[in-house]
Amino acid sequence: MAAWSSEVGEGPLARRLLDIPVVLFRRDDGSVVALHDRCPHRFAPLHMGRFADGQVECAYHGLRFDSAGACVHNPAGETIPPQAKVRTFPVHERHHILWIWMGEAALADPDRIADLSCIPEDPGECANIGNHLHVRANYLLEIDNLMDLSHVNYLHRGTLGNDSMRGHKVNVHEENGAIHADLWMPGTIAPIYSALFGRPCDQWTNIVWMAPSAMRLDYGAVPPGAPAVQQPEDVAVHILTPETERTTHYFYGTCGVFGPEQRELAEMIRTAQTAAFVTEDNPMIEAVDERMEGAELWSLRPAILSSDVASVRVRREIEKMIRRENRSESAAEGNVESAVA
Amino acid sequence: MAAWSSEVGEGPLARRLLDIPVVLFRRDDGSVVALHDRCPHRFAPLHMGRFADGQVECAYHGLRFDSAGACVHNPAGETIPPQAKVRTFPVHERHHILWIWMGEAALADPDRIADLSCIPEDPGECANIGNHLHVRANYLLEIDNLMDLSHVNYLHRGTLGNDSMRGHKVNVHEENGAIHADLWMPGTIAPIYSALFGRPCDQWTNIVWMAPSAMRLDYGAVPPGAPAVQQPEDVAVHILTPETERTTHYFYGTCGVFGPEQRELAEMIRTAQTAAFVTEDNPMIEAVDERMEGAELWSLRPAILSSDVASVRVRREIEKMIRRENRSESAAEGNVESAVA
Amino acid sequence: MAAWSSEVGEGPLARRLLDIPVVLFRRDDGSVVALHDRCPHRFAPLHMGRFADGQVECAYHGLRFDSAGACVHNPAGETIPPQAKVRTFPVHERHHILWIWMGEAALADPDRIADLSCIPEDPGECANIGNHLHVRANYLLEIDNLMDLSHVNYLHRGTLGNDSMRGHKVNVHEENGAIHADLWMPGTIAPIYSALFGRPCDQWTNIVWMAPSAMRLDYGAVPPGAPAVQQPEDVAVHILTPETERTTHYFYGTCGVFGPEQRELAEMIRTAQTAAFVTEDNPMIEAVDERMEGAELWSLRPAILSSDVASVRVRREIEKMIRRENRSESAAEGNVESAVA
Structure with missing residues (x-):
């Protein structure tokens, strides 16, 4: 579990998980993205950047990455170097929880998420979760x-x-x-x-x-x-x-x-x-x-x-x-x- | 020296000595006991426990140990496992000081305690010791x-x-x-x-x-x-x-x-x-x-x-x-x- | 650069440089001395000592060292042991800056100091340096x-x-x-x-x-x-x-x-x-x-x-x-x- 759903709203959430700094944020469709919280250029924390349109612009030198971790803008203008890639982590939202898989992405399997169906779909305005x-x-x-x-x-x-x-x-x-x-x-x-x-x-x-x-x-x-x-x-x-x-x-x-x-x-x-x-x-x-x-x-x-x-x-x-x-x-x-x- | 006599009264004294956490407390007869300050079950500090009748009950799961470090009560009920034993350290009280031997117990020798007989037996109500x-x-x-x-x-x-x-x-x-x-x-x-x-x-x-x-x-x-x-x-x-x-x-x-x-x-x-x-x-x-x-x-x-x-x-x-x-x-x-x- | 000239006035300045503790002070002629900030006797920081006549007297046991790091007074009275020597670092004052050479003294070369002649000789009472x-x-x-x-x-x-x-x-x-x-x-x-x-x-x-x-x-x-x-x-x-x-x-x-x-x-x-x-x-x-x-x-x-x-x-x-x-x-x-x- 990376976070409660309620912890990732308008802004990003930076959190260290399994000793890896991760930044979580929502795309415009509401789905959540988890990126390694470190720009591959000069290693600035991405959570300090600007988030818009499902992308993050690094606060240090302006590189922009999409929700798949691909660099979509190099402010220095030329071709994007192959190292300009941010690691992403599969996230699955279920039962008001953001589940993250920190291992090899191909092995992520939502069927293995713990069954917390005990948490009601609508737990009410005063729910004791989060x-x-x-x-x-x-x-x-x-x-x-x-x-x-x-x-x-x-x-x-x-x-x-x-x-x-x-x-x-x-x-x-x-x-x-x-x-x-x-x-x-x-x-x-x-x-x-x-x-x-x-x-x-x-x-x-x-x-x-x-x-x-x-x-x-x-x-x-x-x-x-x-x-x-x-x-x-x-x-x-x-x-x-x-x-x-x-x-x-x-x-x-x-x-x-x-x-x-x-x-x-x-x-x-x-x-x-x-x-x-x-x-x-x-x-x-x-x-x-x-x-x-x-x-x-x-x-x-x-x-x-x-x-x-x-x-x-x-x-x-x-x-x-x-x-x-x-x-x-x-x-x-x-x-x-x-x-x- | 582990402590001044006056430092161990009604309650226990927890102190790290030679990088080993030790808890000191008094038996009903006033004699002082020094135990390794770590329960052998789940490693809770024993000084957080309850002290009575020369015994300590661990605050976490309730195991009880006597002043020789032997487990005398297993709240889970069955036989006491051989690992349920706390290391003790020989203590000798002399000249208002609690002397402790942190080495092999058999080698403890009160005759080797430093001669601080200069400290009077009754140093007075306002004594400058402690x-x-x-x-x-x-x-x-x-x-x-x-x-x-x-x-x-x-x-x-x-x-x-x-x-x-x-x-x-x-x-x-x-x-x-x-x-x-x-x-x-x-x-x-x-x-x-x-x-x-x-x-x-x-x-x-x-x-x-x-x-x-x-x-x-x-x-x-x-x-x-x-x-x-x-x-x-x-x-x-x-x-x-x-x-x-x-x-x-x-x-x-x-x-x-x-x-x-x-x-x-x-x-x-x-x-x-x-x-x-x-x-x-x-x-x-x-x-x-x-x-x-x-x-x-x-x-x-x-x-x-x-x-x-x-x-x-x-x-x-x-x-x-x-x-x-x-x-x-x-x-x-x-x-x-x-x-x- | 060890310090701005203005940082070393009447008193000494203690500063760690390249992970070595250094103490800087001025001789009576105004020239600056840099010594390893550690007495060779019992390793007291020399900056805690007394500075006078281009010498420092260690605050702990009173050994005195001159600006070349040589021991000039042993309070215990006898011959000065050869280990009683403090490492010195060449210092060159230029452009309101104290430049220090932390390598082998013989290799110090003021010609290799960065050209900061852009700093005026007299930058004025309200100069924005320091x-x-x-x-x-x-x-x-x-x-x-x-x-x-x-x-x-x-x-x-x-x-x-x-x-x-x-x-x-x-x-x-x-x-x-x-x-x-x-x-x-x-x-x-x-x-x-x-x-x-x-x-x-x-x-x-x-x-x-x-x-x-x-x-x-x-x-x-x-x-x-x-x-x-x-x-x-x-x-x-x-x-x-x-x-x-x-x-x-x-x-x-x-x-x-x-x-x-x-x-x-x-x-x-x-x-x-x-x-x-x-x-x-x-x-x-x-x-x-x-x-x-x-x-x-x-x-x-x-x-x-x-x-x-x-x-x-x-x-x-x-x-x-x-x-x-x-x-x-x-x-x-x-x-x-x-x-x-």
């Missing part, structure tokens, strides 16, 4: 965090978790390449809901990872014994894209439809999500990254627990994808972790 | 600074030193492994004392280094010809512990007993010490470290003067200790400069 | 910027450049080792002048590079057909000295004589020059340096245009000088890019 945070940690530490929700009862004790929610067995299974970790916690204190219902609840957190780094988290709480019906506004999405080896773009939101009359509810959910992340998860994940000092997880020989099963399976899956891509692109360069971001 | 500063320089540059007090008459000219104190011959000698540098300056202007006595004084600065990096500095000034009696409040201690290769913990204080009625005197001494360090020594030592750009001293071929004798002997002694320890621990890793810190 | 800015970019990117003035009509569009000035052919030629790039723009909108004259002008920008990194830029605008007479206050100088591999000292000014009655004009020119640099050139050049991530230009295979001819010739010339110097000094160390700075 959130973005910057994290100083490797993206895999974020995935580890989300795929082992046992941390909720320690790191978020008193806010999202509590003692009654501990010790329940997680059910990990795979379905069409997606890895699920389902947790069923009958008769436990549910944040907010137990206060609403005045008693313990049957609650659940079912999270599913979809390659390479999108997660959907279904949460719910009902009075004990009542049918466990999933409310759409309790479905959250968490998508992570490496900015660099040790920094990450974190995109998140929830899937309900929030019209003007749900403005307050939407704000409450957004605020709670953001607060948990900014004050609890983020400081911990960044502290872990610092303690690991850039080392690869396995080289530090972590003590693996049964609660790590899902996160370890996801890591193994990602490692497999990287190996597979490296093989198929072995002649190309810069292809590490270049899966659909 | 001071700590952070320096952006290699610790050996601090030792060089202290073991060549000829710098006092240049760097501290007008505050601690002056022209009359220059040119006196330092007497360097070794005693039981401690290296002494004694300076006798008869009939010279003594800071403060000459103003008190209204005339030049016989003054002295006798400094002794004790392995690996503790120094005791006896200072005194008396009317010419009077017996050179050492006042305990003119005995200072300076102890240095590497934080990283190029940053240092600097601990300092003086040895007199300061009761409530000496509050002002104690404050005056503390302020003068700190001011000299912060405004004169520290900027110079950090500038030297910057100029050396991380190079080892000898590789830069310094011009060595007779005033360098003591500091060079100390450096040679430390180099010998490191070689000796590397030999005895050659199978272990991470043992460079791991002498009693 | 300007200095710090840039976070390799110095060659600055030279590229100046030697391809086609950027004026894009990067400075609306201030120094405009559409009418585009597309004119630059005339590049060499004269006695200096590389000229002359641009003649007849009947075009000239900033300021067209407003003064109420019509398009014949205008020109003739820039000349002199080794290793001084440029003189002759600008002018006259009513169409009028003789193209060069006004001295429209002659600018731009001189660049590497501070480190990726930071640069940028010295600039203009050559007219500005007496007290030209104070406002001088200020206007200085402000316009500085504003263009600080708000337009500098952000772009630093962004380019960031995008290049320390890579050498050619390794990135830039698309070279006809407008690059002059800057490429200058780069080739500098590369030749560096190779030549490396050969002649092959036994010496630290000689990369050590041409007259």
Whole structure:
């Protein structure tokens, strides 16, 4: 994922993805273009340029490039040199998200985009999507965090978790390449809901990872014994894209439809999500990254627990994808972790 | 030295020592424990956890460790994996100081702790100990600074030193492994004392280094010809512990007993010490470290003067200790400069 | 170029040049001395010391050095050790500039100093020289910027450049080792002048590079057909000295004589020059340096245009000088890019 659709409007968006500077902008027909954010002439960032008619004019010496990265104007007048070409990245807009493929263009395949159809086509004027945070940690530490929700009862004790929610067995299974970790916690204190219902609840957190780094988290709480019906506004999405080896773009939101009359509810959910992340998860994940000092997880020989099963399976899956891509692109360069971001 | 005793009270103290993150805390019996500040599960800093009953519960996923570093609770329920073990460091509390051994635990030997018995058992309510500063320089540059007090008459000219104190011959000698540098300056202007006595004084600065990096500095000034009696409040201690290769913990204080009625005197001494360090020594030592750009001293071929004798002997002694320890621990890793810190 | 003459007055000037810390100061006869800014004893920065009688006394332990870098006083009293010697750099003061030679002293040759005789001997009380800015970019990117003035009509569009000035052919030629790039723009909108004259002008920008990194830029605008007479206050100088591999000292000014009655004009020119640099050139050049991530230009295979001819010739010339110097000094160390700075 490069960005939320809403992040690229009239103007361009400059963002580093997989350690490559990228500039995203819209053509007149609304479709989005992603270019290497570096002019091939003197290496000026293209996002500083002028954007019009689906073209960008470099701010430094005026070379113009079209949305295919071809130079269409050389202000020095003569023939356009063959090096005057900007790398483009395939972009596909789906579910209010701009998906980018940073690997070999020919291998881009929209069918491999994570299924986030849980985000409604029209999420309403007050939709709780479009959130973005910057994290100083490797993206895999974020995935580890989300795929082992046992941390909720320690790191978020008193806010999202509590003692009654501990010790329940997680059910990990795979379905069409997606890895699920389902947790069923009958008769436990549910944040907010137990206060609403005045008693313990049957609650659940079912999270599913979809390659390479999108997660959907279904949460719910009902009075004990009542049918466990999933409310759409309790479905959250968490998508992570490496900015660099040790920094990450974190995109998140929830899937309900929030019209003007749900403005307050939407704000409450957004605020709670953001607060948990900014004050609890983020400081911990960044502290872990610092303690690991850039080392690869396995080289530090972590003590693996049964609660790590899902996160370890996801890591193994990602490692497999990287190996597979490296093989198929072995002649190309810069292809590490270049899966659909 | 890891810390002053007073720095570890109810809560834990997190501190990087010899480039290893360490967390110190007290058991219920008051004894101090030092653990590697990194959970072996997912590498969270343990100091962010909960401390109770001589145990720490990791803030991330709730693993609990006892003061021997053994995992005593796995929240995921099953057997405790053998990797779930935290490294501990032997700590010995003596003379209001927490001494830590960062090398192989079996080699820890309290008999090798520097003799700082000059610090009184009960230094009084207003004692001038417990001071700590952070320096952006290699610790050996601090030792060089202290073991060549000829710098006092240049760097501290007008505050601690002056022209009359220059040119006196330092007497360097070794005693039981401690290296002494004694300076006798008869009939010279003594800071403060000459103003008190209204005339030049016989003054002295006798400094002794004790392995690996503790120094005791006896200072005194008396009317010419009077017996050179050492006042305990003119005995200072300076102890240095590497934080990283190029940053240092600097601990300092003086040895007199300061009761409530000496509050002002104690404050005056503390302020003068700190001011000299912060405004004169520290900027110079950090500038030297910057100029050396991380190079080892000898590789830069310094011009060595007779005033360098003591500091060079100390450096040679430390180099010998490191070689000796590397030999005895050659199978272990991470043992460079791991002498009693 | 180490500094403007005016930068070294009563006190010393400390400045990093070609990644070597240098301290400049004046002898009693006004001549300037450049020493390695590092005491050979314990590596204190000499600029922190006391300067008197053409000597410097180190602030740390009091060693004194004369303007030839020889130790003339050892406070420890005995013979002066042979290592107690500070490296000196030949300095030549000409055209209000302190030129320094950072290479092998024997090869210093004032005849190779760039001809900046355009700066008047007495530039007046309000002279627009003496300007200095710090840039976070390799110095060659600055030279590229100046030697391809086609950027004026894009990067400075609306201030120094405009559409009418585009597309004119630059005339590049060499004269006695200096590389000229002359641009003649007849009947075009000239900033300021067209407003003064109420019509398009014949205008020109003739820039000349002199080794290793001084440029003189002759600008002018006259009513169409009028003789193209060069006004001295429209002659600018731009001189660049590497501070480190990726930071640069940028010295600039203009050559007219500005007496007290030209104070406002001088200020206007200085402000316009500085504003263009600080708000337009500098952000772009630093962004380019960031995008290049320390890579050498050619390794990135830039698309070279006809407008690059002059800057490429200058780069080739500098590369030749560096190779030549490396050969002649092959036994010496630290000689990369050590041409007259």
